[in-house]
Ligand code: FES
């Protein structure tokens with residue numbers, strides 16, 4: 001066992017973990033952060049995307065011990081990063097307004113990846129959005145409304161859906 005200490009969604013946590021434990025398992029099974037989902041656990045689908053020190057990572061591709069000392073934000077803590085504990089982050093709001101989801105399984109990862117994309121490129125083109133989200137798979141929407149949601153969140157598209 002290895003002792004790790006980190007911040008998750010604004011709360012400090014310390015735990016003894018197996019060195020092989022994946023960050024996504026730690027978040028879901030130890031901390032109950034089931035908003036972060038597992039779609040493949042082979043780093044293909046992006047459903048498990050969280051922010052590690054402000055940068056998106058696929059949490060099935062990171063060991064919990066690698067997050068020692070880091071700040072992790074999951075979809076459950078995203079709103080508090082903009083001071084909206086009771087509300088939604090603007091990107092969450094944009095996905096809702098543009099119907100950027102159907103079953104919702106990919107949505108936590110899509111939103112976390114979109115937030116990172118917009119942080120690095122606040123006014124992305126459609127092509128840049130599609131490239132930025134290429135590691136996140138959606139089986140339902142055909143991606144059109146997801147792209148629209150990111151454009152809307154960046155102030156580049158009206159809601160038409
Ligand atoms: S569950 Fe992590 S990429 Fe699919």
Ligand code: FES
Pocket residue numbers: 100101102103104105106107137138139140141
């Ligand atoms: S909304 Fe169903 S997988 Fe994306």
